[in-house]
Amino acid sequence: MKKDFSKISFLSLFLLFSVAPQLIQARKNNSQMLTVKSTTFETNNTKMRRGINIGNALEAPNEGDWGVVIKDEYFKIIREAGFDTVRIPIRWSNHAGSVPPYKIDDNFFKRVDWVVNKSLEQGLITIINIHHYEEIMQKPEGHEDRFLALWKQISEHYRNYPDTLYFELLNEPNGALTSDIWNKFIEEAVSIIRETNPTRKIIIGPADWNSVYKLKELKVPEGDKNIIVTFHFYTPFEFTHQGAEWVSPSPPVGKKWIGNEAEQKQITDELDIAVRWATEHNNISLFMGEFGAYSKADMASRVRWTYFVAREAEKRNIAWAYWEFCSGFGAYDPVKNEWREDLLNALIPPPNKYYVSVDTEHGSILGSGWYNEGSYATIKISETSLGFLVQDVFDHFEGLGSRDIVIDARTVKVYVNGPRIIRAVWRKDYTMALLTTLGVGIILGVAILLYKMQRFSLLSVDFRNATLHSSLVLFSLHTFLRLGSLKLKQQR
Ligand code: BGC
Numbered sequence: 001m002k003k004d005f006s007k008i009s010f011l012s013l014f015l016l017f018s019v020a021p022q023l024i025q026a027r028k029n030n031s032q033m034l035t036v037k038s039t040t041f042e043t044n045n046t047k048m049r050r051g052i053n054i055g056n057a058l059e060a061p062n063e064g065d066w067g068v069v070i071k072d073e074y075f076k077i078i079r080e081a082g083f084d085t086v087r088i089p090i091r092w093s094n095h096a097g098s099v100p101p102y103k104i105d106d107n108f109f110k111r112v113d114w115v116v117n118k119s120l121e122q123g124l125i126t127i128i129n130i131h132h133y134e135e136i137m138q139k140p141e142g143h144e145d146r147f148l149a150l151w152k153q154i155s156e157h158y159r160n161y162p163d164t165l166y167f168e169l170l171n172e173p174n175g176a177l178t179s180d181i182w183n184k185f186i187e188e189a190v191s192i193i194r195e196t197n198p199t200r201k202i203i204i205g206p207a208d209w210n211s212v213y214k215l216k217e218l219k220v221p222e223g224d225k226n227i228i229v230t231f232h233f234y235t236p237f238e239f240t241h242q243g244a245e246w247v248s249p250s251p252p253v254g255k256k257w258i259g260n261e262a263e264q265k266q267i268t269d270e271l272d273i274a275v276r277w278a279t280e281h282n283n284i285s286l287f288m289g290e291f292g293a294y295s296k297a298d299m300a301s302r303v304r305w306t307y308f309v310a311r312e313a314e315k316r317n318i319a320w321a322y323w324e325f326c327s328g329f330g331a332y333d334p335v336k337n338e339w340r341e342d343l344l345n346a347l348i349p350p351p352n353k354y355y356v357s358v359d360t361e362h363g364s365i366l367g368s369g370w371y372n373e374g375s376y377a378t379i380k381i382s383e384t385s386l387g388f389l390v391q392d393v394f395d396h397f398e399g400l401g402s403r404d405i406v407i408d409a410r411t412v413k414v415y416v417n418g419p420r421i422i423r424a425v426w427r428k429d430y431t432m433a434l435l436t437t438l439g440v441g442i443i444l445g446v447a448i449l450l451y452k453m454q455r456f457s458l459l460s461v462d463f464r465n466a467t468l469h470s471s472l473v474l475f476s477l478h479t480f481l482r483l484g485s486l487k488l489k490q491q492r
Contacts, residue, residue: 035275035316048125048166048319050310050348051085052078052331053290055324058112059089059131059171068327068334070115075122077332078325081339082348086124087289087321088115089131089171092150102149109157120162127203127289127321128154129168137175144185151189159196167193168203168289172210172232179207179217190221203287205230210289212270215277220284229284232323233291233309235270236263240305243296257293257301258359259308259421268312275316288313292323295330299342300357300368306346307355307419322347345370354416360424362386363394371416380411381424389436391429398423439475 054074060066070088078086095108112128119126130150136143151169158165169189173182186204193202202224206214210232220227234240236257243253257263278284291309293302306322313320326334331343345353350370356377357368363383371377384394394410399422403415414420 048085048287049314050083051087051125051127051319051321052083052347053087053089053321053324054326055089055329056327057088058115059091061091061094063111066327068325070118072118074325075119075124077339079122079124081344084123084125085127085319085321086119087127087129087168088112088119090128091132092130092154093133093135093146096146096150096153098146100145100149102146102153104150104153116158116161116165120164123164125164125166127166127168128158129171129203131171133170136170137173137177140177140181140185144188147185148188148192152192155193155196155200163200166201166203166228167197168205168230170205173205173207174209177207179214182207183217183219186219187221190224190227194224199226201226201228203228203230203289205232205289212273212277215274220281227284228287229278229281230287230289231274233270233288233313235267239297239301240293242294244294253296255301256298256359257305258423259304259419264308267309271312271316271318274318286316286318288318288320290323291320292329295328299340300359303342303346303355304357304419304421306343307349310347342370354419356414356416356420356422358397358422358424361426362392363424365424373416373418375416376405376413377416377420378407378411378413379422384410385429389433391432392426393429395425395427398425 054068054070056066057063057068057070060068063069075086090112092104092108095105097103116126116128130147133143133147136147147170151167155167158167169186177185190202190204193200204218204220204227206212206218206229208214210230212231212233215229215231218229220229236255238251239255239257241247242251242255244250274286274288278286288309291306291313293305295302297305310320310322322331323329324331326332330340331347332339342355346355352373353370354373355369356371356379358365358379358381360381363381363386365379365381367377367379369377379397381394381397386392397406397412399420400406400412401415401417403417405413405415407413412422414422
């Protein structure tokens with residue numbers, strides 16, 4: 001009791017210096033849902049909806065250079081997980097002559113055939129593209145003929161393949177390959193492909209790394225019903241690419257994605273740019289050919305972001321392909337030979353299951369994960385205070401609803417009626433800092449007093465011993481109070 005009283009008085013002093021909490025005015029999102037109406041995705045009753053990129057394999061300088069060699073079983077694993085589409089990035093430019101006729105290496109073609117066949121055998125819509133043709137981004141005109149020669153050979157080679165094989169002209173045009181030049185290349189490449197593949201689906205995307213903001217500059221070949229438009233989605237880039245070694249400067253790690261209103265709006269606004277553009281262009285089919293968050297971001301944020309982006313795309317009839325299968329963004333763990341369950345669930349949600357997670361600055365959380373709708377998730381925070389002089393003390397859980405049940409100061413039962421995110425609120429506790437300051441003040445005061453008394457010969461004491469003793473007394477008092485407060489917290 002006594003201790004509590006002293007704490008209260010110290011704390012009330014401290015309140016004078018505390019900062020008033022900021023009120024965040026949540027912005028209301030009144031935007032209406034936009035959707036693309038087109039159904040041209042359908043091929044032989046197969047619908048492109050949910051896909052995955054087998055990245056870092058055939059678009060590496062040589063397959064295996066970036067740690068991924070495509071295995072036969074991957075396609076079955078992918079189909080059985082619920083995907084209907086696979087996008088296979090391919091660096092043809094490394095396996096073709098540099099002078100006319102720019103012949104593609106026969107062995108490389110054989111390897112791609114094997115991969116494409118395995119994928120088609122599993123009934124997957126299979127997209128092949130030209131990926132990492134870096135030279136064309138620097139000197140587009142110098143590579144125009146070669147680019148077209150590549151498509152002439154690829155399209156002739158696959159002319160008799162099922163219509164579930166799709167062609168994507170070029171991954172992420174950027175640099176000197178501006179919209180004007182790119183539009184011309186699109187027209188030329190599409191007309192070459194149409195000589196041998198009159199109705200095959202061809203995917204084209206805007207300049208500036210397939211940015212939605214460049215859709216307005218994209219020219220879609222007229223009168224062709226089998227064109228799909230792609231864009232890539234990595235917003236916010238500081239989150240999805242944190243710690244990415246291939247980005248300079250690399251965004252710092254530690255950025256979370258909680259899914260608050262502002263974060264959600266940033267995503268839906270961008271998706272709506274694509275949908276608005278598509279509705280102005282005959283409801284052309286949209287394909288979000290890459291989206292994903294790098295493994296340096298925390299898993300809970302990746303799951304929340306991936307789930308949100310995928311669901312928002314689906315609501316708008318946008319087909320998608322996650323970046324990527326088993327490498328740095330991987331939804332599949334190639335060492336354990338198993339899916340990273342949380343990410344897979346975010347992409348292909350199990351029926352009636354939702355992700356419950358907690359955003360906390362400190363400590364660890366027990367109980368976050370996927371739960372059945374209508375059940376309760378028991379969430380417990382492991383630590384309740386951290387630090388020495390200024391302590392971070394767990395205060396309460398925020399974001400609870402009327403059906404949630406508080407069990408004790410660190411445990412709550414969360415009712416699962418959709419994706420749930422609970423926030424653990426921590427506050428600063430200055431009690432120890434105050435006690436220590438006070439103790440040091442008293443020691444100094446006593447020392448000065450003793451010193452003065454000794455100086456004026458009022459007292460004859462061993463000054464150093466006295467200071468030492470009083471320090472020891474105060475230190476013991478401090479430790480006693482600290483232990484007492486810890487015990488109290490544990491009991492709560
Ligand atoms: C690139 C990859 C990269 C990914 C995410 C892809 O288009 O080809 O190398 O990892 O985007 O940045």
